Amino acid sequence: MPIDPRAFTLHARIAASFSRQGMMRHLGAELRRVEPGVVEIWLPYSDKVTQQQEGFHGGAIGAVADIAGGYAGLTVAPEGMEVVTAEYKINFLGSCRGGALRAIGRVVKPGKRLIVTTAEVAHVDETGQEGPCALMQQTLVPVPQTY
Amino acid sequence: MPIDPRAFTLHARIAASFSRQGMMRHLGAELRRVEPGVVEIWLPYSDKVTQQQEGFHGGAIGAVADIAGGYAGLTVAPEGMEVVTAEYKINFLGSCRGGALRAIGRVVKPGKRLIVTTAEVAHVDETGQEGPCALMQQTLVPVPQTY
Amino acid sequence: MPIDPRAFTLHARIAASFSRQGMMRHLGAELRRVEPGVVEIWLPYSDKVTQQQEGFHGGAIGAVADIAGGYAGLTVAPEGMEVVTAEYKINFLGSCRGGALRAIGRVVKPGKRLIVTTAEVAHVDETGQEGPCALMQQTLVPVPQTY
């Protein structure tokens, strides 16, 4: 089956930006899925992402939600544009420990001035069992790319 | 000048929890100030906290805001209680690179069921010049300590 | 077809609270649907709900989103409990004028200490055409009913 060149380009564009994020590299986050309006990020559990009770740190959960939403927004931004996060709001739905986080960002409303997204973060334990972890709602601003 | 034993206890309580946070240790965050209702966290710039344009990562900014607010809340929670973040909302006020972040969390409204806080994150560059970085508003829930 | 007495009770419980809201009566809001975890509110356009450009006022949009989410939460709260809104966050997705607003509140995560909901507000014009109006994410606290 031939690869759709546009899908390939979209993935390459997101992957190029993702690989430049020192923090995501250090925490061990992985870009797993890129589709128009949808991006999926995984973050495996390690002692780099824990809080005081050995669960995933809210900062790590917020970080993967933020970038899943942000890159979902980037898939619908015009070529040559970047997006920056104006703000987000996140609810934590349960503590989670071990396994991995899976953040799925989705565009709710694209736009020239603002892009609105959501991200659902699930916890996936070592046996593959899923549970809710966090829900985020985010506002992005498209800006000209400068690098 | 004698040390106020209560202030000492308060600082020790927050420091004990802070030191258990793998993620904060890994990123290099420092607990700098603990007062009733106020906590200050610093995060020096490094390649562990950058995004794709080499500024501080939104995830790192969110993390220090979240814990500055959370620990400010912990200073007003009854002995034997922990606080967990129910949710927060953060606005990013400008990009920042190099230097360090300074997050000051403050309790807006203490309570038995909920604690509301804010955190102001400033960027402090290598020369000591300050600029606004982020503003957070947060809801905490006091829960019995389990460790 | 016999009426499910539990569904009837659920609707009656929400309707009894709704009818006590002076503001909703004054603005002309209608309770249209009550299911476990889901509540739908409609608000017809009038000069009681306009802002300076004759579109629906953000305050009116926020109000119907807040109560759609709040009543969705009430459908999953134990008998004898009320819910109060701890906080919400709302993104406005487009201006809307004439016709009516339709707010659908949904429970994302029920809980004893906190209930998390979302509400989608659509604008429905005079011809029945729909468009996005707002998206809300909300935290509720169950409390004993006092009236």
Place this chain on the structure above:
Amino acid sequence: MPIDPRAFTLHARIAASFSRQGMMRHLGAELRRVEPGVVEIWLPYSDKVTQQQEGFHGGAIGAVADIAGGYAGLTVAPEGMEVVTAEYKINFLGSCRGGALRAIGRVVKPGKRLIVTTAEVAHVDETGQEGPCALMQQTLVPVPQTY
């Protein structure tokens, strides 16, 4: 003492927009103070603004917070521009009944693309006693005025 013509113009600009808001007129809200970056709105208690327990309705609290922040933003927007609310987040800090609400909106960060504000809503009872009611954080977008 001569009136500063700029302050006069600022007040007139906000008052002209405020008077066009059908919902604010209907609810009985009053514009009490306009300064660069600061706007104060009062809302007296009436049966138009109550919820099911006869306190001020969250929708009314949200509405006065939203417009206090929005008009504070308008005071720093260039002539010929309007602002629209992209989103806000509001925490409710206590129930309040009777008396009036006083919402003070303040600009945290002005900007060409976005303006960030906060609003503090206090409850003022019949004897003049004040208590906290709500805290809001908001993102505005400057847009060309069209009326």
